[in-house]
Amino acid sequence: MSQHRPGSTSGPAGAVPALPDLPEATVARLPEYLRALHHCAETGYETVSSEGLAAAAGVNSAKLRKDLSHLGSYGTRGVGYDVALLIDQIEYVLGLTQRRAVALVGVGNLGHALAGYDGFASRGFHVVALFDADPATIGERIHGLQVRHIDELPAVAAETAIAIGVIATPAAAAQAVADQLVAAGVTSILNFAPCVLSVPPNVDVRKVDLAIELQILSFHEHRKSTLTALPGGRAAGTSGQEAVGS
Amino acid sequence: MSQHRPGSTSGPAGAVPALPDLPEATVARLPEYLRALHHCAETGYETVSSEGLAAAAGVNSAKLRKDLSHLGSYGTRGVGYDVALLIDQIEYVLGLTQRRAVALVGVGNLGHALAGYDGFASRGFHVVALFDADPATIGERIHGLQVRHIDELPAVAAETAIAIGVIATPAAAAQAVADQLVAAGVTSILNFAPCVLSVPPNVDVRKVDLAIELQILSFHEHRKSTLTALPGGRAAGTSGQEAVGS
Numbered sequence: 001m002s003q004h005r006p007g008s009t010s011g012p013a014g015a016v017p018a019l020p021d022l023p024e025a026t027v028a029r030l031p032e033y034l035r036a037l038h039h040c041a042e043t044g045y046e047t048v049s050s051e052g053l054a055a056a057a058g059v060n061s062a063k064l065r066k067d068l069s070h071l072g073s074y075g076t077r078g079v080g081y082d083v084a085l086l087i088d089q090i091e092y093v094l095g096l097t098q099r100r101a102v103a104l105v106g107v108g109n110l111g112h113a114l115a116g117y118d119g120f121a122s123r124g125f126h127v128v129a130l131f132d133a134d135p136a137t138i139g140e141r142i143h144g145l146q147v148r149h150i151d152e153l154p155a156v157a158a159e160t161a162i163a164i165g166v167i168a169t170p171a172a173a174a175q176a177v178a179d180q181l182v183a184a185g186v187t188s189i190l191n192f193a194p195c196v197l198s199v200p201p202n203v204d205v206r207k208v209d210l211a212i213e214l215q216i217l218s219f220h221e222h223r224k225s226t227l228t229a230l231p232g233g234r235a236a237g238t239s240g241q242e243a244v245g246s
Numbered sequence: 247m248s249q250h251r252p253g254s255t256s257g258p259a260g261a262v263p264a265l266p267d268l269p270e271a272t273v274a275r276l277p278e279y280l281r282a283l284h285h286c287a288e289t290g291y292e293t294v295s296s297e298g299l300a301a302a303a304g305v306n307s308a309k310l311r312k313d314l315s316h317l318g319s320y321g322t323r324g325v326g327y328d329v330a331l332l333i334d335q336i337e338y339v340l341g342l343t344q345r346r347a348v349a350l351v352g353v354g355n356l357g358h359a360l361a362g363y364d365g366f367a368s369r370g371f372h373v374v375a376l377f378d379a380d381p382a383t384i385g386e387r388i389h390g391l392q393v394r395h396i397d398e399l400p401a402v403a404a405e406t407a408i409a410i411g412v413i414a415t416p417a418a419a420a421q422a423v424a425d426q427l428v429a430a431g432v433t434s435i436l437n438f439a440p441c442v443l444s445v446p447p448n449v450d451v452r453k454v455d456l457a458i459e460l461q462i463l464s465f466h467e468h469r470k471s472t473l474t475a476l477p478g479g480r481a482a483g484t485s486g487q488e489a490v491g492s
Binding site for chain 1: 253256263267273274276277278280281282296302303304340341342346348355356358359360362363365369370371394409410417419433436440441442448452454456457458459460461462463464465466467468469470471472491
C-alpha cells in the first residue's frame with residue numbers, strides 16, 4: 001500500500017524516511033480527519049468527497065484539501081479520497097502504525113478516569129504503567145494495572161519504552177514529575193495539571209486544562225448575555241463589532 | 247475600581263456595557279494570565295512585569311502585551327501591571343465575576359472525575375446538576391449531588407440557569423444530549439465525546455478529545471524518532487520538506 005509510505009518496514013538507521021514538516025494546526029486536525037475516516041470505513045464507504053469528510057470533521061473543505069495536500073493526498077476529481085489509503089497515510093504520519101506506550105502519573109479522580117478511558121486503546125495507545133506518590137494508593141489495581149511508586153519510574157522506563165507520559169497530579173507536584181519523566185527518557189508529555197512546565201527543547205508538551213475550557217466558554221456566555229441585554233437585542237448579532245470601543 | 251469595568255454593577259438592559267470583541271486566541275490565553283496572576287497575588291506580589299507574567303503563563307511577552315492592550319491594560323513603565331486590577335479586568339471580561347452553573351451529562355469514569363474536579367470550583371464554576379440515562383446510575387450521589395435522569399433536564403434548567411453543559415457521554419449519545427441541552431436553553435457546551443456536534447449558530451461548543459491530544463504528541467514522537475534515525479541526524483530538520491512531494 002503505497003508510494004506515500006516509503007520504507008515504513010525498513011529497519012536500520014538511514015533507511016527511515018523523514019516526515020513532512022507539517023504546520024502545527026494541520027497536525028492538530030489530522031486526528032479529526034482520522035476519526036471521521038474510520039467512521040466512513042465502519043459504515044461501508046470506500047471513498048469520500050472532501051466536502052463530506054470536511055463536514056464530518058467539522059472543518060471547511062478548502063482547509064481540509066490544503067491539509068491533505070501536505071501529505072501528498074489530492075484525491076481524485078469526481079471520486080474523492082480513497083478511505084483506506086488515506087487512513088493509512090494519516091496513521092503513518094501520526095506514528096500510529098505502532099501502538100504507543102503511555103505512562104500515567106497521578107491516579108486521583110482524573111487519573112482513574114484516564115486509566116480506564118476506552119478512547120486510548122481504540123486509537124493507538126496503551127497505558128502500560130500507573131504511578132503515584134501517595135502510599136495509600138500504591139499497590140491498588142486499576143483496570144488491571146498496579147499503581148507503582150513514582151520512584152520506580154526509571155526502572156519501568158528501562159524495561160518498557162514509554163512514548164508518552166501523562167501528568168494528572170496536582171499543580172504543585174507536576175514540575176517534579178515532569179523532571180522525573182524527562183530524566184527517564186520520556187520526550188512527550190500530556191499535562192493535565194494547571195501549570196506551565198519547564199522542559200528541555202527536545203520534549204513536547206501538550207496541555208489540557210479543563211477549567212480553562214470552561215473559562216473560554218464563560219467569555220462567550222458573558223458576551224452573549226451583554227449583547228442580548230443591549231437595547232434592541234435582535235441587532236446584537238450584527239452590532240457586535242461596533243460594540244468594541246471603550 | 248476602574249474605568250475598565252464600566253457599569254459592571256448597573257442592572258437594567260441598555261446600561262450593560264458591551265464587551266470587547268477579542269481574537270479567539272487572546273480569549274484562550276486570558277485564563278492562563280489569570281491563573282498566573284492569582285499565583286502572583288497568593289505569593290504577595292502587587293505588581294508584575296510583562297516579562298514575568300509572560301514567563302509564568304508560558305507565552306512571549308510581546309504577545310502578552312498585545313493581548314492585554316485589547317483590554318485597555320498597558321501597565322506602567324518600570325512598574326508593570328497592577329496584579330489586583332488586572333485580575334479584576336480579566337475576570338470581568340471572562341464573565342467570572344459571577345459563578346457559572348455547570349450541568350454535567352454522563353457520569354461514567356470521566357464524568358465522575360469531572361464532577362469532583364477541584365479546579366472548577368476554585369476557578370469560577372459550580373457543578374449544579376448531574377445527569378445520565380443509565381438506570382443503574384440514577385440516584386447515585388457524587389460529591390453531594392444526586393444523579394438525575396436526562397429527561398429531567400428541562401425541569402432542572404427551568405429552576406436553575408445553566409450556563410454551561412458538559413457532555414461526557416459516549417460518542418453515540420452525544421448529539422442527542424446536545425440537542426436536549428440546546429432545547430433546555432443552554433448556549434455553551436464543553437464536549438468530551440469524540441464526535442462533532444451540530445448546534446445552532448448561537449451555541450458555542452468547545453471540544454476536548456483526550457485521544458487527539460495523544461495523537462498530536464504521537465506525531466512529534468514519530469518525527470523525533472525518524473530524525474534521530476537519519477544518517478547525520480542534525481540535518482534532518484531541514485530535509486523534512488523534501489520528503490513531502492510524491
